[in-house]
Amino acid sequence: MAAKLLATSWEVWDLSGQKLKYLPQDLLAPVTLYTSVDLQRNKLKRVTGISKNTNITELNLSRNKIIEFSQEICNLENLQTLYMNHNNVRSIPEGIFPHLRNLKFLKLSTNRLARLPSDINQCPSLTYLDLSKNCLQNIEPLVGLPKLRELLVEKNQLTELPSQLFQKGSCELTKFKAMGNPLRCPPEEVCAGGVMDIQSYFLQMEENPNAQTTWTVKAMFLGSSMAGKSTLCHSLREGKPVAVAMKDRTEGIDITWLYTHEVRFLLWDFAGQEEYYLTHHIFITPRALVILTVNLASYSTVDPESFKDQIWFWLNNIQLRVPNAVVMLVGTHCDQCRDLEEVMEKKKDIDEKVNIMLVNRKMVLKYQKKNLEENTDPFLYMDQVDEIDSLLDYNLKVLDLLTLDCTKTEDIVRFRSHILNCIQSESAFLCSETILPQSYEEVEQAIQNLVTLEQIPQHGIILLEELCDLIMNHVTQSREHLHSILQFLLRYLHRIGVIIWYEDIDVLSDHVFIQPSFLISMFKTIVRHDLVQQLERISRDLLMQEGALVKQRFIWVEDLRCRGTLHNAALRILVRRELEKLVINDDDDLVREVVGNKREEGIILTLLQHFEVCLPTLVRSPMNPQAPDFIPGGNHWESVRESKRDPDGACLFPIYLKDDLIVCQKWGENKQDDLRVHVYVLPEVPHGFFHRLIIKTCSLYSTHWVGKEQCLLCCGNRLALFRQGDNNGDSFIEIRCRRPEKDEEFRQMWDLILTVMSKLFLLSRQWPGLTQQVHTPCPERGCLHYFTWRDWQELNNTNLYSLVKEEKLVCQGGHTRRTEFIFPKVMTDENDVKEDKHSITTS
Numbered sequence: 001m002a003a004k005l006l007a008t009s010w011e012v013w014d015l016s017g018q019k020l021k022y023l024p025q026d027l028l029a030p031v032t033l034y035t036s037v038d039l040q041r042n043k044l045k046r047v048t049g050i051s052k053n054t055n056i057t058e059l060n061l062s063r064n065k066i067i068e069f070s071q072e073i074c075n076l077e078n079l080q081t082l083y084m085n086h087n088n089v090r091s092i093p094e095g096i097f098p099h100l101r102n103l104k105f106l107k108l109s110t111n112r113l114a115r116l117p118s119d120i121n122q123c124p125s126l127t128y129l130d131l132s133k134n135c136l137q138n139i140e141p142l143v144g145l146p147k148l149r150e151l152l153v154e155k156n157q158l159t160e161l162p163s164q165l166f167q168k169g170s171c172e173l174t175k176f177k178a179m180g181n182p183l184r185c186p187p188e189e190v191c192a193g194g195v196m197d198i199q200s201y202f203l204q205m206e207e208n209p210n211a212q213t214t215w216t217v218k219a220m221f222l223g224s225s226m227a228g229k230s231t232l233c234h235s236l237r238e239g240k241p242v243a244v245a246m247k248d249r250t251e252g253i254d255i256t257w258l259y260t261h262e263v264r265f266l267l268w269d270f271a272g273q274e275e276y277y278l279t280h281h282i283f284i285t286p287r288a289l290v291i292l293t294v295n296l297a298s299y300s301t302v303d304p305e306s307f308k309d310q311i312w313f314w315l316n317n318i319q320l321r322v323p324n325a326v327v328m329l330v331g332t333h334c335d336q337c338r339d340l341e342e343v344m345e346k347k348k349d350i351d352e353k354v355n356i357m358l359v360n361r362k363m364v365l366k367y368q369k370k371n372l373e374e375n376t377d378p379f380l381y382m383d384q385v386d387e388i389d390s391l392l393d394y395n396l397k398v399l400d401l402l403t404l405d406c407t408k409t410e411d412i413v414r415f416r417s418h419i420l421n422c423i424q425s426e427s428a429f430l431c432s433e434t435i436l437p438q439s440y441e442e443v444e445q446a447i448q449n450l451v452t453l454e455q456i457p458q459h460g461i462i463l464l465e466e467l468c469d470l471i472m473n474h475v476t477q478s479r480e481h482l483h484s485i486l487q488f489l490l491r492y493l494h495r496i497g498v499i500i501w502y503e504d505i506d507v508l509s510d511h512v513f514i515q516p517s518f519l520i521s522m523f524k525t526i527v528r529h530d531l532v533q534q535l536e537r538i539s540r541d542l543l544m545q546e547g548a549l550v551k552q553r554f555i556w557v558e559d560l561r562c563r564g565t566l567h568n569a570a571l572r573i574l575v576r577r578e579l580e581k582l583v584i585n586d587d588d589d590l591v592r593e594v595v596g597n598k599r600e601e602g603i604i605l606t607l608l609q610h611f612e613v614c615l616p617t618l619v620r621s622p623m624n625p626q627a628p629d630f631i632p633g634g635n636h637w638e639s640v641r642e643s644k645r646d647p648d649g650a651c652l653f654p655i656y657l658k659d660d661l662i663v664c665q666k667w668g669e670n671k672q673d674d675l676r677v678h679v680y681v682l683p684e685v686p687h688g689f690f691h692r693l694i695i696k697t698c699s700l701y702s703t704h705w706v707g708k709e710q711c712l713l714c715c716g717n718r719l720a721l722f723r724q725g726d727n728n729g730d731s732f733i734e735i736r737c738r739r740p741e742k743d744e745e746f747r748q749m750w751d752l753i754l755t756v757m758s759k760l761f762l763l764s765r766q767w768p769g770l771t772q773q774v775h776t777p778c779p780e781r782g783c784l785h786y787f788t789w790r791d792w793q794e795l796n797n798t799n800l801y802s803l804v805k806e807e808k809l810v811c812q813g814g815h816t817r818r819t820e821f822i823f824p825k826v827m828t829d830e831n832d833v834k835e836d837k838h839s840i841t842t843s
Contacts, residue, residue: 017041017379041379051075062086074099081105098122109133116141155180163202187434189495200488204437212441215263222270223293224310228332233269235412255517266497290327297336301349320686323394323769329401347401380790387771443489446474460515522604525578542573564657567650612695614651654691660707667721673739678732680773685731690724696759720752750824776822780815787822800824
């Protein structure tokens with residue numbers, strides 16, 4: 001086909017998205033007019049003849065079907081920028097890179113590279129290199145690149161990194177990312193800290209040649225309430241049956257250690273009550289062994305809700321949060337089943353349904369991909385196709401159900417043996433084997449000794465400087481040396497879950513939490529299933545300590561029940577009461593730090609807000625200030641959380657809301673001509689996702705009304721409603737604005753909608769197993785057709801209003817609407833509207 005020249009300059013030729021299978025003849029002519037050529041989003045398999053245009057400085061070959069890195073590219077001696085990401089390149093011939101003396105930027109991500117050419121390090125000007133999402137097992141050839149500053153090797157098959165790549169003096173690297181590799185040297189938790197952490201690691205390896213190989217596994221016990229998680233966890237630790245009383249069941253999360261000859265386990269026992277799910281996202285991490293417990297006594301093979309509640313719900317949320325996890329299914333309460341035949345029948349039923357669930361998940365993703373690829377112009381949807389491809393690459397591994405009678409010692413022994421076998425066979429997934437410098441082991445052991453000797457307080461909260469002073473007495477390293485490496489060590493221990501150090505929260509960066517379980521105990525005083533009852537039980541003595549009256553307690557209870565609002569004074573009392581249970585009430589400074597007072601927030605409130613569990617609100621005056629406009633892609637926006645915090649106020653906890661009455665009253669009835677968008681969150685909206693979206697968006701607008709499943713934002717005289725919905729099993733979030741009275745106000749309404757969409761997109765990044773599709777339903781009453789949004793997430797504010805150039809659009813049902821009712825668009829003066837108006841047919 002003839003190539004269409006879209007450029008406005010002879011130096012730039014835009015040939016993107018034209019379905020080219022071969023390079024156009026104009027490009028192959030021996031001319032030197034074009035210095036930048038954009039060939040992305042075509043169907044090229046080869047670039048034969050590209051060497052004829054030697055004046056090219058920028059070449060974009062991304063999102064094609066290229067299978068070989070052409071030898072001809074070595075003749076492009078002026079080339080500075082090369083995009084070849086999202087292709088099928090398997091290898092790169094030797095002898096190319098030494099000729100590319102001016103190449104500075106090279107993007108080869110999302111290919112199938114298994115190895116690198118040995119002479120890639122002879123590319124003297126290269127400063128940026130992206131090799132993410134390939135099949136590389138070794139990046140040794142990169143050693144020696146003199147000017148390399150940014151290197152991305154995420155999602156490959158690397159187990160070790162070359163230390164020479166990070167040597168101070170010869171290393172220019174300022175940015176390095178390697179997440180998603182089965183790294184053991186250095187461990188992934190070290191790499192997450194960046195270049196300086198990796199340099200410190202290798203320096204320690206040189207100074208302490210007796211490196212230790214350790215096997216550490218974080219095991220997370222998940223499952224419904226009363227499924228036997230705590231019993232199983234305690235029994236595993238003790239090596240024999242341990243009965244857990246009803247009153248001792250987990251609230252929040254419990255953490256314990258288990259040391260075996262082969263492996264050390266960090267056991268995290270998560271509560272199963274629904275109210276606790278909201279805080280689980282804070283602690284559920286990749287590279288962990290998930291032990292999902294199922295109560296076989298209560299499980300029913302004939303009731304579909306039984307599988308959905310006990311297994312499907314948990315597997316689905318695991319797949320969304322940690323899609324590459326290894327899940328061990330464990331059937332408990334076998335002793336309460338009728339006989340062995342019943343146990344085996346239920347085991348077979350669960351294994352079959354899990355297998356069907358996983359197969360169906362892949363099949364649905366493939367159908368979604370096919371649907372996008374069959375659009376009139378599939379190149380406008382390539383980012384969405386790439387997202388689906390990434391989801392298809394994930395492999396949630398669910399092991400066959402293991403049935404246990406937790407009252408028998410032999411079953412507990414069998415359970416422990418089963419776990420060890422799983423770790424050995426799935427070590428690549430679990431990243432359980434790590435090589436650590438002796439200094440890392442020494443400092444970690446010193447911290448454990450300090451806890452054992454009770455030199456660290458029972459609660460485990462300690463200042464960074466104070467911790468350093470205490471460690472000095474238990475290690476052989478000098479104070480100066482310890483100071484230089486302590487932060488690197490603490491980051492590593494934080495990432496593997498041994499301690500908690502919130503380095504990125506300014507007000508907490510000088511505190512270290514040696515006992516994560518203490519912090520979690522504080523969390524569960526607020527996020528719990530019986531919070532109303534806890535408020536009702538506040539004694540008069542505790543009220544007096546806060547300077548509160550009994551009648552205020554009734555107000556606190558009423559506000560929590562009706563508005564999902566917890567007064568800060570009530571929060572302080574509940575946390576203080578928990579501290580008294582832990583016999584820590586005699587430390588006034590600690591109580592003030594943790595609980596806070598009327599003048600400043602405490603640690604708990606700071607963390608609850610940081611993790612978007614609650615939103616600061618005001619209780620002394622109505623929330624009706626006129627919020628300034630928020631424009632997506634504009635300048636930094638100071639959030640309400642940053643500017644309106646009031647320690648003597650209250651916090652809104654969306655999880656405790658019971659209805660949407662206040663939102664419905666303020667919004668009124670939906671209208672047919674409302675601007676509306678449906679963001680489909682696939683495969684479904686995760687539990688707690690909508691509540692966190694509420695907090696993210698309400699932090700931008702002072703005036704808002706919140707319900708259980710709906711939220712209304714106010715910006716000046718404009719309203720935006722968003723709610724969670726379901727369309728025949730497809731979960732979506734609908735965003736609505738009223739039709740503006742004046743045409744020039746469309747921009748302001750779409751700004752509101754795009755603000756919510758941008759926050760939704762940002763939040764969804766925290767669930768790697770999610771993807772999104774955006775539709776605008778046809779505004780015609782009764783019409784079921786819709787308009788599909790092209791890739792929009794990476795567009796800037798100006799381009800967002802150029803998604804569609806047509807002035808009017810036609811749905812498949814034949815209904816015509818002005819574009820600004822369907823997509824963001826700046827109104828064009830009627831005199832300037834082109835006579836040739838094109839319509840587009842949508843999905």
